[in-house]
Amino acid sequence: xxxxxxxxxxxDFLRIGTWSRADLETxxxxxxxxxxxxxxxxxxxxxxxxxxxxxFEKPSTRTRISFEVGIAQLGGFALHxxxxxxxxxxxxxxxxxxxxxxxxxxxxxxxxFAQADVEELAEHADVPVLNGLTDSAHxxxxxxxxxxxxxxxxTLEGIRLAYVGDGNNVCASLMVGAxxxxxxxxxxxxxxxxxxxxxxxxxxxxxxxxxxxxxxVHDPGEAAREAQVLYTDVWASMGQEEEREVRLRDxxxxxxxxxxxxxxxxxxxxxxxxxxxxxxxxxxxxxYGPQSAVWDQAENRLHAQKALMAL
Numbered sequence: 001x002x003x004x005x006x007x008x009x010x011x012d013f014l015r016i017g018t019w020s021r022a023d024l025e026t027x028x029x030x031x032x033x034x035x036x037x038x039x040x041x042x043x044x045x046x047x048x049x050x051x052x053x054x055x056f057e058k059p060s061t062r063t064r065i066s067f068e069v070g071i072a073q074l075g076g077f078a079l080h081x082x083x084x085x086x087x088x089x090x091x092x093x094x095x096x097x098x099x100x101x102x103x104x105x106x107x108x109x110x111x112x113f114a115q116a117d118v119e120e121l122a123e124h125a126d127v128p129v130l131n132g133l134t135d136s137a138h139x140x141x142x143x144x145x146x147x148x149x150x151x152x153x154x155t156l157e158g159i160r161l162a163y164v165g166d167g168n169n170v171c172a173s174l175m176v177g178a179x180x181x182x183x184x185x186x187x188x189x190x191x192x193x194x195x196x197x198x199x200x201x202x203x204x205x206x207x208x209x210x211x212x213x214x215x216x217v218h219d220p221g222e223a224a225r226e227a228q229v230l231y232t233d234v235w236a237s238m239g240q241e242e243e244r245e246v247r248l249r250d251x252x253x254x255x256x257x258x259x260x261x262x263x264x265x266x267x268x269x270x271x272x273x274x275x276x277x278x279x280x281x282x283x284x285x286x287x288y289g290p291q292s293a294v295w296d297q298a299e300n301r302l303h304a305q306k307a308l309m310a311l
Contacts, residue, residue: 045075098124162227167195188223
């Protein structure tokens with residue numbers, strides 16, 4: 001195992017847009033290496049004895065398991081900290097919690113609702129803080145997405161990626177990450193479901209610097225045409241359950257099915273960050289079909305986050 005670069009040591013990972021293309025490439029390159037080491041069952045305990053605290057205010061499958069298994073494979077250990085089990089649930093301030101946890105832990109991962117809470121935690125913590133998901137950003141998912149596209153297609157630059165559905169946190173982070181690497185990103189959403197304007201502005205600036213493009217359209221067929229990657233996500237995210245019926249009506253037709261795949265480029269990859277709701281944003285035959293890279297994508301959460309923690 002080669003010596004790791006030191007320039008990312010101590011950094012927070014709160015939004016993908018705060019890291020440069022070179023920083024992100026460093027993570028992706030190490031993630032590829034760690035994936036191969038794990039496949040060969042070769043030890044890579046880069047963080048012996050290190051502790052990761054994982055604060056959860058939202059339920060999780062992939063985030064919890066990938067971080068918990070990942071830190072163990074790196075030689076460290078994780079503590080699952082449900083928000084209602086902490087004094088946070090009884091009114092202790094984020095500042096006080098950050099100060100105390102910094103005395104116990106080597107890093108903190110948090111999965112919560114408000115991005116502002118993650119930013120405040122990072123401001124007061126003396127250890128790195130990693131964003132495991134907020135309502136406005138999902139940077140760890142974007143890392144795994146970029147890793148999957150690159151390993152399947154050999155490059156990121158110039159690839160046309162069509163995202164169809166709700167312009168949510170996943171869409172926002174993926175859009176900015178794609179822009180960093182000079183991809184052509186197009187999001188097709190119904191009116192009123194466009195991605196966050198601040199994320200769009202960040203992405204367009206990054207795309208201009210890297211030679212990519214960012215498009216927002218309202219026609220899923222237009223977005224999917226000749227796309228090399230098709231991507232979608234659930235239509236009603238956590239915290240939006242009361243809006244579910246309205247969202248199902250508004251987003252009807254903005255999913256991935258056989259017809260969507262047919263208008264994309266030959267052999268186009270299909271991605272979904274999971275969990276999936278069949279017959280809504282994607283059909284089961286596509287998710288399990290020959291063009292699906294969803295299961296590699298889910299696995300790559302593990303490798304990308306291991307690289308992030310190690311660096």
